[in-house]
Amino acid sequence: MTTPDLFAADTKPAEFARLTELRRVLHEHAHRYYVLDAPVIPDAEYDRLFQELQAIEVKHPQWMTPDSPTQRVGGKVLDGLSPVRHAVPMLSIETETDTTAQGAQDFDARVRKALGLQEFDLPVEYAAELKFDGLAINLRYEHGVLVQAATRGDGETGEDVTQNVRTIGQIPLRLNGCDAPVLEVRGEIYMRRDDFEALNEKQREKGDKTFINPRNTAAGAIRQLDPNLVAQRQLSFFAYGLGEVRGWSLPSTHAQMLDALQAMGLPVCAERSVAHGAAGLTAFHEAIRAKRDALPFDIDGVVYKVNALALQQQLGFKTREPRWAVAHKYPAQEMLTRLNDIEIQVGRTGKLTPVAKLEPVFVGGTTVSNATLHNLFEMRKKNVRVGDRVIVRRAGDVIPEVVGRFDPVAVGEDAVMAGNELVVSPAKARDPYVRNFRMPKKCPVCNSDVVREKGEANHRCTGGLFCSAQRKQAMLHFAQRRAVDVDGLGDKLVDQLVDGGVVKTVPDLYRLGLTALASLERMADKSAQNIVDALEKSKQTTLPRFIFGLGIRHVGEATAKALARHFGKLDAIMDASQEQLLQVSDVGPIVAQSIHTFFQQTHNREVVEQLRACGLRWEEGDPSPAAQLPLVGKTFVLTGTLPTLSREQAKEMLEAAGAKVAGSVSKKTDYLVAGEEAGSKLAKAGELGVAVIDEAGLQALLGSAAG
Ligand code: IVH
Secondary structure, eight states, X not given: OOOHHHHHHHHHHHHHHHHHHHHHHHHHHHIIIIISSOOSSOHHHHHHHHHHHHHHHHHOGGGOOTTSGGGGXXXXXXXXXXXXXXXXXXXXXXXXXXXXXXXXXXXXXXHHHHTTOOTTSOOOEEEEEEEESSEEEEEEEETTEEEEEEEOTTSSEEEBOHHHHHTOTTSOSBOTTOOOSEEEEEEEEEOOHHHHHHHHHHHHHHTOOOOSOHHHHHHHHHTOSOHHHHHHSOOEEEEEEEEEEESOOOOSBHHHHHHHHHHTTOOOOSOOEEEEHHHHHXXXXXXXXXXXXXXXXXXXXXXXXXXXXXXXXXXXBOSSSBTTEEEEEOOOSEEEEEEEEEEEEEOTTSBEEEEEEEEEEEETTEEEEEEEOOOHHHHHHHTOOTTOEEEEEOOTTSOOEEEEEOOTTTTTTTEEEETTEEEEOTTTSOOTTOOOXXXXXXXXXXXXXXXXXXXXXXXXXXXXXXXXXXXXXXXHHHHSTTTTOOTTOOHHHHHHHHHTTSOOSHHHHHHOOHHHHHTXXXXXXXXXXXXXXXXXXXXXXXXXXHHHHTTOTTOOHHHHHHHHHHHOSHHHHHTOOHHHHHTSTTOOHHHHHHHHHHXXXXXXXXXXXXXXXXXXXXXXOOOOGGGGSTTTTOEEEEESBOSSOOHHHHHHHHHHTTOEEESSOOTTXXXXXXXXXXXXXXXXXXXXXXXXXXXXXXXXXXHHHHO
16 A cells, blocks of 8 residues: 555656756746747747646645746736835946947946046957836845845835736746855846837727826836736846956956856847947947947947956046946937828728828937827827927837827916916917818728727727728738838839739739830839839749738738748638637637638739749648647637636646737637636626636537547
8 A cells, every 4th residue: 555655755856857857948038039049949849848836836836936938928917016115226237328429438438437448558348238118126146046036226226026027938947057145146127129019009909098208108017916917918138247256257348248158048038249448339339320220229329338357446436437348329210290291091901090290200210200100099099299398219120109299287387377277378279170080981092981890999090901001001912021022113103003904902912014115104114124024023933922912911921931831821710710820820700700701802812823824833742730729719718616627727728729818818818617616707708708617618629529
């Protein structure tokens, strides 16, 4: 007979070894995934290992440690953030606002003077890096384990945001090869522009208010009291310095220190270099300026730091700022200007977009006079009207947008208190007779009816391919570089072709002869030949590019790739049922329906056939094996107490079938599995119209999925 004790004694070492091994492996994969962006195992495999670890920890709570990968998932809601006194104050940095080379020269001159260097002495060596536009954070590692994360606050005292920071996948919970009693790492938490755009797109779809910029969104998220909410924002991190250090011998330069932090598993931005003298700094400033728009995140400048730590010490500090560092700015990405007028633009899917006609303003490095206002509801929420002063944002290659109204009252400008009343100076107050903007009832291009579907934020022209604006946009979408890539087919040429009745549909483009093109006004023979060549070249394409180019609503590049990978062949996608489409990772009910409806339309199938007949071709493959998991692409949320299954078990079963299990209900949720005493999540599901099932329903789903 085996007593429970004997049993435990028997298996503990093996299980414990497994636990240690799982933690090691998961740390490594998390690093590859979040930091190196080079995962070597599929997400599902990571999830499986993660659950195995979770299961062991649930069984043996005494083996739990704060650096376990399972500790990243949110925790309980806090009452408030507690203050943290910084062991070493978090200083600010002097800013060089002169965005020309002079900024670098002035800093270098100050450093040389303070070091007592003569003209004939060698150039000073600097570490040059980016000035990330996020929020500063202090990560305290003790014996290699993350024990605390604190915001900068006033520099002396910040706030404890450890729970929230734990949810950021890029931040290691344990350092590689560093057992120092204390190592405080300082850096910036920020949000990538694509993550920010995706978040705002979701907000727009829901008709919720959008966020102003990635920086505010990241800063707001990190001070949230509910770590589960933070986990839903995609935050990122870069290390750039140190706080308190005990028991770790510092390298001799800042650049080496960054390399060491990177080797410990911390993300350090690759855009960094060692520069010599003012000339080296200027070259860095210029090189990064040229790249600024192509970076995946916002920066507002670069930072120069004297590289040798010994020299940093020698230079020391002014009151709040070190003498050895400076931030050298670029032109701002957000500016104030006047909204002169609002026009309507008709897009590829018929969407009517209000476009702001602005008093031209220099923002993000170019002069902007048009910016999107997205839709009527967002405009209303932002409360912008013609004549207002508005904030325009242009960052990266994202279309410039009006992010809000500049409210002189809210910022205390132009407003005075008269007794108890706030009086806005009449010159700056909004003219009370400015009419609120309304959407037109008819399409300004083709005069078809404009409609807004229930629950939709956008107004649409119902003209379809009758509307020349939609046809033009469809062609431009198809021809763009990221799609089928017809070099030289820009909006001017498309306007000419469509307005002149030369082409009606995308396949018509491929039937254009050299003579037809060359006979267009302002078209040189050479340019006509270039277009013909470009069209010919574009025929050899790839399946994802072709699918993306079709312009199916809700099908972006990522979805197009997922579809191609999953089905392998175009015909399989065209004939897929909604259920089959739902099996593709990241395809939810709305997207599945959109794809299905698209290929149900005879005219769309005809376009595809005609394009094939015109000679468009791509390689096709076999469907991916992930297609075999029955619940791939479905997102579940569990709530309340289920009659027989524990939540963990239910989660495991669902994930084994390929489903995703999320922590909170959103529009993306496919099913809420509700047990006894289900609370706010059930209400939320009701609000959003998410399907609610009980345990029996879940079992049925799993059963039928397995069959
Ligand atoms: S070093 C003693 N390096 O800029 C120098 N700061 O006022 C401490 N920042 O909010 C800062 N990128 O979060 C440093 N590469 C970088 C930075 C950087 C952004 C932020 C920092 C702080 C402000 C400094």
